[in-house]
Amino acid sequence: MRKSEKSHAGWYFLLTVAVLYLITGFLKIDAVLPSLKFSLRIIKNIITIFVVIFALMVALEYFVSPENVRKYLGKSAGLKRWLIAVAGGIISTGPIYMWYPMLRQLRKKGVKYGFIATFLYNRAVKPPLIPMIILYFGLKYTVVLTIVMIIISIVQGIIFEKIEGGGFL
16 A cells, blocks of 8 residues: 555444444343443543643644754754653653654654654653552662663663664664
């Protein structure tokens, strides 16, 4: 399939599932209601993050230009770009798959894979969980683990940039 051609497989799948639900609903409503209630609970739990990510994507599309990306996230930004990737990963919330479209938009605007890798790596550092980690493993372990994860995420990002730029392999 060429890049300009769009697959409609997702829409066909959605339509098939909807038709199957309707048929099952007409035949035996008791079989459909529990799964619909479960689906609605899931949607209720993730709708906020959907809205936040959508707003971020709209803001990215509207406010972020390739020049801004080069200025704040390009090589000339130095250490600041790595700190942005680390902080962004740490404060990001919600399911990871919700962030993929936004990261793809950043990639289209010129962000290197190293930044994205660092961002994704730092999603493992979660401030709300730090008190529980301290409770189970102690303060020293938690501090060392967090610092090592942040440093290694930057190393990983640099390796990705080297690979992408042809510096390795």
